[in-house]
Amino acid sequence: MIPNPNPTMFIMLTLGVSAFISIMLLPALLELKKPRDAGPKPINDLALSPHLGKIEIPLIDIEKSYEKEETVSIKPIINLIAFLPNLEV
Amino acid sequence: MMTELLEALFLLLMAIIATYIIRHYIFTLTAIKNAKNPNLRRNDGSSHIKVSILIPARNEEKVIERILQRMTQLTYPKNEMQVIVINDASTDRTGEIADKFAKNYDYIRVLHRNVEDGGGKGKTSALNTGLKLVDGEIVFCFDADYYPQRDIIENLSKEFNDPKVGAVQGRVIVLNEPYSIVTRLIALERTGGYRVDQEARDILGLVTQYGGTVGGIRRSLLEQLGGWDESVLAEDTELTMRVYLAGYKIRYVNEAECYEEAVENWKAYRKQRYRWAKGHMQCAFKHWLNVIKSDKLSVKQKIDTLLLLNVYFMPVLVLLSWITGIVLFLFSSTQWMSTVWTLAPFSVYSFIGNFAPFYEVGVGAQLDGRTRAQWLISLLVFAFLYNIPICTKALVDLLFSKIKRKNDNHWTKTDHSGNGNTYITI
Numbered sequence: 322m323i324p325n326p327n328p329t330m331f332i333m334l335t336l337g338v339s340a341f342i343s344i345m346l347l348p349a350l351l352e353l354k355k356p357r358d359a360g361p362k363p364i365n366d367l368a369l370s371p372h373l374g375k376i377e378i379p380l381i382d383i384e385k386s387y388e389k390e391e392t393v394s395i396k397p398i399i400n401l402i403a404f405l406p407n408l409e410v
Numbered sequence: 411m412m413t414e415l416l417e418a419l420f421l422l423l424m425a426i427i428a429t430y431i432i433r434h435y436i437f438t439l440t441a442i443k444n445a446k447n448p449n450l451r452r453n454d455g456s457s458h459i460k461v462s463i464l465i466p467a468r469n470e471e472k473v474i475e476r477i478l479q480r481m482t483q484l485t486y487p488k489n490e491m492q493v494i495v496i497n498d499a500s501t502d503r504t505g506e507i508a509d510k511f512a513k514n515y516d517y518i519r520v521l522h523r524n525v526e527d528g529g530g531k532g533k534t535s536a537l538n539t540g541l542k543l544v545d546g547e548i549v550f551c552f553d554a555d556y557y558p559q560r561d562i563i564e565n566l567s568k569e570f571n572d573p574k575v576g577a578v579q580g581r582v583i584v585l586n587e588p589y590s591i592v593t594r595l596i597a598l599e600r601t602g603g604y605r606v607d608q609e610a611r612d613i614l615g616l617v618t619q620y621g622g623t624v625g626g627i628r629r630s631l632l633e634q635l636g637g638w639d640e641s642v643l644a645e646d647t648e649l650t651m652r653v654y655l656a657g658y659k660i661r662y663v664n665e666a667e668c669y670e671e672a673v674e675n676w677k678a679y680r681k682q683r684y685r686w687a688k689g690h691m692q693c694a695f696k697h698w699l700n701v702i703k704s705d706k707l708s709v710k711q712k713i714d715t716l717l718l719l720n721v722y723f724m725p726v727l728v729l730l731s732w733i734t735g736i737v738l739f740l741f742s743s744t745q746w747m748s749t750v751w752t753l754a755p756f757s758v759y760s761f762i763g764n765f766a767p768f769y770e771v772g773v774g775a776q777l778d779g780r781t782r783a784q785w786l787i788s789l790l791v792f793a794f795l796y797n798i799p800i801c802t803k804a805l806v807d808l809l810f811s812k813i814k815r816k817n818d819n820h821w822t823k824t825d826h827s828g829n830g831n832t833y834i835t836i
Contacts, residue, residue: 345788352785353591361587361597362778364559364667 413742416734423731430724433717434767437610444613445777458490459570461563461626462546466536468498470554471507472828473671477554478511481518486563493518494543496536499529504554519543532823533622534638534645541629541637550626555671555826557585557834558624565666566626576658577620577627577649579608580666585830589674594786595793596672596679602771605664605778612662616714617707620653620660622646624668631658641817642696644689647719651697654715657706671830679793680800682824687722687797687804694719695812725794725801 352358463481467474474495481493495512497505497520508520521540523529528539537551548567552558558580559565566578581604584597612618620627622645635652638645653660673679701707701715738744768787775784811817 348785349787349789352782356588356782358588358780358782358785361585361669362583362667362780364557364583364669 413738413744416738417742417744420731420734420738423727423734426727427724427731430717430721431767433714434607434770436614437607438770438773440610440613441606441777442773444609458487458564459548459567460490460492460546461486461548461550461567462492462494462544462629463550463552463563464494464496464537464540464544465552465554466496466498466533466540467500467504467508467554468530468536468823469500469502469504470826471500471503473555473826473830474504474507475511476828476830476834477552477556478508478518480557480560482511482515483560484558484563485561486567488515488517490546491517491563492544492546494540495520496540497522498531498533498536499523499525531640532820534640534642537645538637538640541632544629547629548626549629549632551623552668553623553670555830556582556623556668557670557830558668559666562624562666562668565663569661569663570626570628572661574657574659575661576631576653576656577660578625578666579618579620579660579662580624580668581605581608581662581664582621582624582670583667584672585669585834586671586674589829591789592676592679593672593674594783595789598771598775598783598786598790599793600670600672601774601778601780601783602767603774604662605774606770608662609664611714615708615711617650617654617711617718618660618662619718620646620650622649623670624666627653628658631656642689642692643685644693647690647693648696651693651701651715651719654711655697655700655704655706669830669834671826671828673824674827674829676796678825680796681822683797683800684804685822687801688808690719690722691805691808694723695808722801723805725798726805729798729802 465474465477465481478493478495484491493515495508495518497508505520505522508518512518512520521543523536523539528535533553541549548570550563550566562580566580569575569578582600584593584600586593587597588594608618610616627649631653635649635656639648639652642648650660673682698716698719701712701719704712707715768790771787771790772784775781775787
């Protein structure tokens with residue numbers, strides 16, 4: 322039973338599916354762009370031997386590395402915008 | 411007639427998917443409940459039994475030093491511990507590095523296997539060779555890319571005070587998680603799989619899975635079972651089955667933690683998952699009837715075991731349900747089928763985290779305090795989609811090898827880059 326093709330229905334369906342996918346993936350894209358996760362869970366060395374001390378996991382400062390990338394990617398946009406007329410009074 | 415058959419097939423597939431969803435909801439709720447009242451089984455440290463640790467290694471020069479260094483840092487009494495490195499026909503410096511440790515620490519021993527001696531046939535073969543040198547009561551296994559907590563042997567071996575415990579399994583945590591999207595997704599899967607799935611199975615008295623690494627087994631039981639089965643690619647799941655069928659149980663110890671280095675790209679992921687999928691399917695074909703007939707397993711254990719054995723068929727079945735659903739949607743005249751079809755994607759979405767569904771991963775991350783990692787959960791859909799062709803190929807290859815009566819199960823080693831080293835101060 323093939324439903325009758327209806328342009329409005331088709332557009333609504335496409336928009337609905339696109340919106341659903343965007344909303345679903347948005348948090349992941351945000352986290353990938355600016356990771357704020359603390360990294361791997363530290364293994365618990367102290368379960369039985371508290372006197373031995375924990376291992377240290379130096380985490381990469383991912384945000385700083387992303388900041389650099391952002392600066393690089395934003396520069397061409399700034400150059401483009403510079404040619405536009407100033408609308409401020 | 412054809413439509414009715416397709417409808418019946420579609421409903422059957424939906425029922426199977428729903429069964430898995432319910433199973434994992436039960437696991438998730440159990441883990442949440444247990445988190446409020448954790449039943450920590452602490453070791454009083456009163457008794458130490460002799461243990462042997464097997465480390466199979468083939469071309470692991472980038473990581474072998476890390477784990478051997480860690481072995482020397484373990485808190486377990488060294489006079490009660492034996493470490494055996496099985497250098498499995500390595501062509502790099504693995505043997506040389508291991509020999510250096512063996513020279514300095516008398517409890518570390520290196521067994522060199524050349525191709526002429528049967529080396530290079532894979533992990534299972536290497537483990538069986540190493541087993542001949544074992545003199546401990548408990549045999550632990552660690553892969554070369556692993557890095558355990560210092561008191562892991564105490565944490566795991568305490569479980570053997572119960573004579574019905576045949577094996578133990580600790581928790582695996584991905585060390586190189588920040589490295590790539592693949593490692594981050596694997597870390598999420600691991601969180602759901604261990605923190606929720608394994609723990610819930612242990613609490614509920616179901617079938618806890620021995621993972622082949624970060625775990626131990628009684629030597630007497632292992633010898634009684636004839637060692638590891640070299641004819642299957644998932645030797646860990648296969649051993650799990652035989653331990654339970656022999657009337658023993660496996661305990662999962664969530665507090666016994668160990669880092670692993672996860673595969674870092676999709677190609678390596680595909681190779682590893684193909685091996686796991688094919689191996690799991692081999693176990694399913696080998697043991698499903700033994701499980702049903704067993705008088706050592708309870709009914710709930712039998713159901714859980716069958717679901718566990720068949721988990722790698724699920725991506726194939728989900729694909730089949732999608733195809734069937736679309737065909738029925740287009741050609742079925744039954745009104746209710748359209749309604750069912752619209753529900754299908756939601757059911758599948760719920761299951762789509764594959765071996766650890768979305769909600770299970772989410773709860774696992776929550777229990778670990780990793781709320782930000784939860785933001786990546788939706789990306790697991792891509793991992794699942796990638797598993798569909800992998801598992802389908804594994805099934806087709808396995809069926810062909812069965813038809814041809816030829817066991818062409820070549821072990822493909824997972825390469826380790828040593829990138830995890832940067833996250834650890836040795």
